[in-house]
Amino acid sequence: MHILDKKDNNNFVFIPKYSEKVTKANLFGKGTxxxxxxxxxxxxxxxxxxxxxxxxxxxxxx
Amino acid sequence: EDYTMLQKVFNPTAFNAKEWVSIAxxxxxxxxxxxxxxxxxxxxxxxxxxDWNIMNTxxxxxxxxxLADECHKQGIKIFFYYSLLDWYRTDYQWxxxxxxxxxxxxxxxxxxxxxxxMKAQLTELLTNYGEVSGIWFDGHWDQLDxxxxxxxxxxxxxxxxxxxxxxxxxxxxxxxxxNHHLSPxxxxxxxxxxxxxxxxxxxxxxxxxxxxxPLETCETMNDAWGFNITDRNFKSSKxxxxxxxxxxxxxANFLLNVGPKPTGMIQQEFVDTLAKLGDWMKLNGKPVAIx
Numbered sequence: 001m002h003i004l005d006k007k008d009n010n011n012f013v014f015i016p017k018y019s020e021k022v023t024k025a026n027l028f029g030k031g032t033x034x035x036x037x038x039x040x041x042x043x044x045x046x047x048x049x050x051x052x053x054x055x056x057x058x059x060x061x062x
Numbered sequence: 063e064d065y066t067m068l069q070k071v072f073n074p075t076a077f078n079a080k081e082w083v084s085i086a087x088x089x090x091x092x093x094x095x096x097x098x099x100x101x102x103x104x105x106x107x108x109x110x111x112x113d114w115n116i117m118n119t120x121x122x123x124x125x126x127x128x129l130a131d132e133c134h135k136q137g138i139k140i141f142f143y144y145s146l147l148d149w150y151r152t153d154y155q156w157x158x159x160x161x162x163x164x165x166x167x168x169x170x171x172x173x174x175x176x177x178x179x180m181k182a183q184l185t186e187l188l189t190n191y192g193e194v195s196g197i198w199f200d201g202h203w204d205q206l207d208x209x210x211x212x213x214x215x216x217x218x219x220x221x222x223x224x225x226x227x228x229x230x231x232x233x234x235x236x237x238x239x240x241n242h243h244l245s246p247x248x249x250x251x252x253x254x255x256x257x258x259x260x261x262x263x264x265x266x267x268x269x270x271x272x273x274x275x276p277l278e279t280c281e282t283m284n285d286a287w288g289f290n291i292t293d294r295n296f297k298s299s300k301x302x303x304x305x306x307x308x309x310x311x312x313x314a315n316f317l318l319n320v321g322p323k324p325t326g327m328i329q330q331e332f333v334d335t336l337a338k339l340g341d342w343m344k345l346n347g348k349p350v351a352i353x
Contacts, residue, residue: 002307029345056301058349
């Protein structure tokens with residue numbers, strides 16, 4: 001998942017209808033663990049403690 | 063008449079194939095699509111089919127050969143861009159073409175002759191330059207009344223079946239793409255979108271359905287396809303990275319256009335931006351590599 005241009009101040013990103021099972025989420029290139037929560041409606045990715053890159057923040061979902 | 067005078071002065075002595083390929087490779091590019099012949103009909107290679115080619119300039123050398131050889135040497139794939147439409151030749155059906163009306167042609171066209179010319183040139187390109195990973199056709203839209211109505215029929219028979227068959231016979235692994243702005247035609251191997259991500263239509267000539275074929279989108283580094291000294295509307299490395307990520311997210315390759323200077327060099331603004339893209343690709347390229 002690429003965060004290119006985060007306009008809001010929310011500490012999370014929500015991917016609606018994301019149904020593939022996620023077991024792990026990491027900041028790509030750094031390996032930092034990223035908190036997430038999967039619900040029937042989609043996937044929450046929580047960004048607390050995650051430095052948002054001005055160009056592209058890549059979260060690897062496994 | 064005015065344009066053909068350029069043949070007497072065209073002399074890109076600063077062209078350096080090693081430099082070009084290195085710039086592309088360092089930017090994270092995996093293939094180069096080189097103009098072999100554009101709409102002006104001028105061939106950048108040693109063709110026996112027409113005198114309107116680079117060998118008959120002060121430069122006098124085959125840049126397609128130089129670049130193809132260097133690509134093979136550096137392990138980057140080469141595709142050949144080839145224009146279907148022609149603003150120079152009188153056998154091209156210029157009477158019904160949307161463009162090239164002011165080229166000064168008066169002789170009646172001879173379509174079978176033009177098709178024969180294209181097939182002969184494609185044979186040269188696919189037999190004299192080693193492995194060619196793809197042919198990128200452009201110009202089909204010239205023989206349509208407009209680009210918006212995707213049901214319109216072309217005013218000429220492009221003989222795609224025999225042309226595509228010829229290409230695949232000469233080099234079976236050579237991929238064929240056609241910038242006709244339509245859904246793919248039988249025999250094509252990838253679908254391309256010009257200046258739009260797949261599914262979008264900001265240009266007005268997009269809007270073709272997305273097929274199941276591999277996809278590609280192309281875009282310019284400023285506004286122009288060719289070198290334009292007054293075009294300072296450069297896209298930032300951030301904009302281009304975002305375009306790349308959006309293309310990859312839609313399973314499309316991103317073909318980034320670089321219009322070289324008349325000297326043969328690539329302008330410094332492009333070199334600098336490509337270097338920044340390369341730095342980003344070294345760290346983050348894996349998630350967006352598709353080829």
